[in-house]
Amino acid sequence: MLTRRQAVGPLASAIVLLLWAAPLAHAGGGAECPPNLPDCQIDAGGGGKPPGGKPPGGDGDTGGGDSGGGAKCIIDDAEVPCHRPGLGWFNPADRCYWALLEPQPPADDPAWTIATHLPADWKPGQGALYNTTCTAKGAELMGGTAYSATPPPGQGGMVDPAVLAQQAIKNMRLTGADIGIAPRQGGQSLVGLPVWLWNNPTATTWGPKVESVSAGGVTVTATAHVDRIIWTTGDGDSVTCKGPGKAYLPEYGTQKPECGHIYSRAGQYAINATSKWVVDWTASTGQNGRISTDRASATNVSLAEAQALNTQ
Incomplete structure (x- = not known):
């Protein structure tokens, strides 16, 4: 019987490269949430859908999950x-x-x-x-x-710039990560070898995304970008990545990814990615603020022991 040390040798590496071969999985290529849905979960290979509950890592926006955003x-x-x-x-x-x-x-x-x-x-x-x-x-x-002649800017009952900022966020249609993963969706990797995770960046999955909203003589311009992505890996662990991560190519072999995880036990694991968006806004009245909001995406990965892959 092969030991685990033998399993990550040249033969196992070749098997992994075959399993990770293109096409690599990602979450639907441009899938978007509905325009007025503040929270959105995207499954790899599918479009946006409302989550069954709060996304991992925090709530969504305008429904109580945004932090900050009040006018200063x-x-x-x-x-x-x-x-x-x-x-x-x-x-x-x-x-x-x-x-x-x-x-x-x-x-x-x-x-x-x-x-x-x-x-x-x-x-x-x-x-x-x-x-x-x-x-x-x-x-x-x-x-x-x-x-x-009209109530001056900031007067009680007038348009609140912070409310316009929230509307700008809705108009942005921000989403969770467009997930890329190696081994590819439906493939299988070996315990002890790295699983690569990344976000395919666009304006709505990573930023920057800019939107302006006007009402009552007030214009608010908001700029959104992802500060970090928190990946919960399904085995009780999590990985925080400040960047979108690097897409896997076969020539990378089993080298360490910019963003990824190594599993210690075989099994099927659900992976959730929580994108921590930061939205900075300024109003034509001179006020400004910052809003934090989350978007979630999900995928899965299968890990096997080397013995199972090498059984005759």
Whole structure:
């Protein structure tokens, strides 16, 4: 009987190369999730489908799994509350807090004529007056009563840039990894030899992917990229790869892959890949943020002991 040490010799290597021969498996070549489905799982050789539960490594987006994404308000390079009781909502256009005067003064009140930003052709019933408070360095004296024809950027009830960023993510149709694996799908490898794992990178499987969304006079531009992929290998282990990995070629033989795993026991193993996407967004109002979201893909691999492959 051959020992395991004998099994990984030249004969076993030749057998493995035959088993790993092209075509190599990958997940469907461009399969995409439905446009409004935040979570998506892709099986190797098939298209997108909703997962039966949470994908490995975290939740998806907009359904509660995204982290971060809230709008940030900045004054003098420091983050400040976007709303302050008594001062109102932060307006990034002038870095002041705007609070709607309630009730609004009557049309003949002098407050209208002395308000800043009042257009020369103003007519009663147009726009509203706000009390502005400026706390930025050098702007402390710029506050007072101001006129605006429409609620200013950042005003409560206006379009939230963070919400537009979430919509941009939906429009991107981001997916999990387009999985490549050696040995190929349906093939078999030997215990003790490396299994190669990689992602076939595109804009929607790796990034960068850029999308802009506009509403209510606000435009948000979001850029997404995969920060890392966490591969759970089905044997209780996991592998984290910062890059997409390198596709296997027969001339590589049994050398160590950029991203892969070595199994110690024979069997059929389910492999799940969780792509950790990072989305940075900026708004035309000056606000910005970051959203983290996950996408999942799956495949499987079969491992045999060398004795089984060499039995006459």
